[in-house]
Amino acid sequence: MTDRPDLPLRIAVPELGFLLCDRALRILPARRWTLAGTLEPAQRPVVAKLFLAGRQARRHFERERRGLEGLHRRGMAAPDVLYAGTLDELGGWLILTAWLPGASADTLGEAALPAVLRAVASHHAAGIEQRDAHLANFLVRSGIAWTLDGAGIRISGHPLPARRALRNLAAWLAQFPPAVDARLNEWCAVYGAIAGAIPRQELQCLLDRARRQREARHIDKALRSCTAFDARRTLRRLQVLDRRDDAPDLRAWLLAPDAPFENLQADWLKRGNSASVVRADLDGRLRVIKRYNLKNLAHRLRRLWRPSRAWHSWRNAQRLALWGLPTPRPVALLEHRFGWLRGRAWYVCEWVAGESLAQVLPAADPPRRDLLLDRLCGLLADLARLRLTHGDLKATNLLVDQDNQLMLLDLDALRRHRRRVTFERALARDLARLRANWADDAELLAALDAALTAAGLAR
Incomplete structure (x- = not known):
C-alpha cells in the first residue's frame, strides 16, 4: 500500500463490477483517499472513499457509513451509497457514493451561504450536528446544499439544544470571509425560518471566537507537514x-x-x-x-x-x-x-505585477481614484472585522495590480489584537501612517478622509 494512489486506478467492487478512478479529490497519505471515477460496466460517475488498512481505518469507515445512513433516515440531502464494505484488493474499506454534479460551497463563497445555512438549520432541527465544519463537505446544486461527509455527524433523538446549535452555526459561518458579517441579520433570518430565532449578539461573539480558533489551527497547520x-x-x-x-x-x-x-x-x-x-x-x-x-x-x-x-x-x-x-x-x-x-x-x-498605491493614486483620474479608495477602505474594513492591523501601512506596502485590486505587502508587523482598546490604538496609528503618504496633497487627503469616514474607519 502506497501513501498516494497511482492513477488511473482500477479496483474490483463486489457485485457491481469495476471501479476506474482517474482523479484525486482529497488525499490523506496512507490514511484515506477520496477519488472520482466511473463504475463499469454501467459507466456511472461515482465518488470513492478508500479507508486504508490500519488501526483507525475500520473505525473511520464505520463512522462515515453510519453518518450517511443517519442523514438519509432523517430526510437530509446526501448522496446515495452504492457500496460500503471491505476492499480485499488494496486492503481496507470502501464507501462508494453517486457522483453529484454541482459546485462545492468553498468555491462558491458567499453565494453558497443561504443554501448552507438552510442545510445546517435542517440538521439542527433534526438533531444532527456536523462537527467537521468545512465547506468542502457541502455541494450546492440547484439551491440545495447536499451533505457529502458522514464521518463528523453526531445524531441525537431531539433538536440540538440552543447553545450547542449556536456554537455549531458559528463554526459554519466562520468558514466564510468576515465581510459576511455585514449581512448577519439576514443570515440569522434564513437560519431562524427553519430552526427558530437566534440571538444575533451572542452569535457574533461565538463567531469571533470560532474565527480565532480556526485561524490558530490553520497557522499551526502551515508550519507542519500535511497535505498542503x-x-x-x-x-x-x-x-x-x-x-x-x-x-x-x-x-x-x-x-x-x-x-x-x-x-x-x-x-x-x-x-x-x-x-x-x-x-x-x-x-x-x-x-x-x-x-x-x-x-x-x-x-x-x-x-x-x-x-x-x-x-x-x-x-x-x-x-x-x-x-x-x-x-x-x-x-x-x-x-x-x-x-x-x-x-x-x-x-x-x-510575484504579482503592479505598482504601489503611492505612485498610482496621485496620478489616477477621478473615477479610478474613487474606485481605489473604495477598495482600500473595503480592505481596511475587512481587516478591522478581524481586529488585524498592518503595523506599517505606508502606501508603498499596498500594491495595485492590473485589475485595480489592492494587495498587502510587507506583513511581518501585522498582528491580531484580542482587546478592542489596543486594536483601536493600533488602527489609529495605521491610518495616521496612511494619511502621512499624502500630507502635501490636500485634495487627495480630503478624499481619503471622506472615504475612511464613510466606511466607519475614522471619525
Whole structure:
C-alpha cells in the first residue's frame, strides 16, 4: 500500500463490477483517499472513499457509513451509497457514493451561504450536528446544499439544544470571509425560518471566537507537514514550502538561499540593511525572495531569541489567505537555527505585477481614484472585522495590480489584537501612517478622509 494512489486506478467492487478512478479529490497519505471515477460496466460517475488498512481505518469507515445512513433516515440531502464494505484488493474499506454534479460551497463563497445555512438549520432541527465544519463537505446544486461527509455527524433523538446549535452555526459561518458579517441579520433570518430565532449578539461573539480558533489551527497547520505543506525541522534549520510549488529549482534554492542575491545579474527590488529583496525565476515562475539581514552583532544577539520576521511574514500571509484577503501567495519559509536560537531567515512569495498605491493614486483620474479608495477602505474594513492591523501601512506596502485590486505587502508587523482598546490604538496609528503618504496633497487627503469616514474607519 502506497501513501498516494497511482492513477488511473482500477479496483474490483463486489457485485457491481469495476471501479476506474482517474482523479484525486482529497488525499490523506496512507490514511484515506477520496477519488472520482466511473463504475463499469454501467459507466456511472461515482465518488470513492478508500479507508486504508490500519488501526483507525475500520473505525473511520464505520463512522462515515453510519453518518450517511443517519442523514438519509432523517430526510437530509446526501448522496446515495452504492457500496460500503471491505476492499480485499488494496486492503481496507470502501464507501462508494453517486457522483453529484454541482459546485462545492468553498468555491462558491458567499453565494453558497443561504443554501448552507438552510442545510445546517435542517440538521439542527433534526438533531444532527456536523462537527467537521468545512465547506468542502457541502455541494450546492440547484439551491440545495447536499451533505457529502458522514464521518463528523453526531445524531441525537431531539433538536440540538440552543447553545450547542449556536456554537455549531458559528463554526459554519466562520468558514466564510468576515465581510459576511455585514449581512448577519439576514443570515440569522434564513437560519431562524427553519430552526427558530437566534440571538444575533451572542452569535457574533461565538463567531469571533470560532474565527480565532480556526485561524490558530490553520497557522499551526502551515508550519507542519500535511497535505498542503512540507515542513522540515532540524537542529540547524526550519524550512516550510507549499506543496503546490514543490519543484527542483525551489528545492535547489533551499540548499543555497543566498545564490539569487550573489548573482551579478540579480533582479533587485530592494537593497537594505535590514532586508534585501530580489525577483527570481524558479521553475519557470517568477518569485520574490526576501532575506531578512542581521546588521551587526548586537542585532544578531537581539534576534536570537525572537521569531524571525520571515516567520511572522509566513504566518501572516497564511492568515490573510485563509480569510480571502489579498496578498501575494506565500511559497516558502526558511530559517537558519541552532536549536531554538534563530539566525538569518528568508521568505518567498509569488510575484504579482503592479505598482504601489503611492505612485498610482496621485496620478489616477477621478473615477479610478474613487474606485481605489473604495477598495482600500473595503480592505481596511475587512481587516478591522478581524481586529488585524498592518503595523506599517505606508502606501508603498499596498500594491495595485492590473485589475485595480489592492494587495498587502510587507506583513511581518501585522498582528491580531484580542482587546478592542489596543486594536483601536493600533488602527489609529495605521491610518495616521496612511494619511502621512499624502500630507502635501490636500485634495487627495480630503478624499481619503471622506472615504475612511464613510466606511466607519475614522471619525
